[in-house]
Amino acid sequence: MAVVWLADVDIDDDVVQYDVFFEGSVSGLSVGNPVRYGGIPIGIVTDMRISQDRFGEIQVVIEVPQDTPIREDAVASLEYQGITGVGFIQIDGGTEAAAPLTAKAGQERAEIRSEKSSCSRCSNPHPKSWPIWKFWRNRRRSC
DSSP states (O other): OOOOOOOSOOTTOOEEEEEEEEESOOTTOOTTOEEEETTEEEEEEEEEEEOSSSTTEEEEEEEEETTSOOBTTEEEEEEEETTTTEEEEEEEEOOTTSOBOOOOTTOSSEEOEEEOOHHHHHHSOOGGGHHHHHHHHHHOOOO
16 A cells, blocks of 8 residues: 655645856755745746856746736845855845736747846955955954
């Protein structure tokens, strides 16, 4: 006799996939890692590969419920959970006035714009902010 237990899984859920392209390393991110919207877990990373069309970028495919309000002005970033270094995709922003994000002609999936993680912005400042960054870095050694 076999027993199958499915916890919190609805096979009939309607989902949609999006592409997110990152410049540089996505170390700590793996297929199956979470996608969060405003800090709430809503989806997963389903695929990762070196982009064939955009040199030096990593293409990450995410899957979220179809009713997630992803707008044209939403932004995705690669963030890290605690000290473990486990990565996740954080989706933020998006305004009610913006149109829902849809794939453009020739795209397999719609693309969510990406930006550097909050920690990488801290460790790799803009050149014009160097004096301010150096001042704070010397007083506080972590992001």
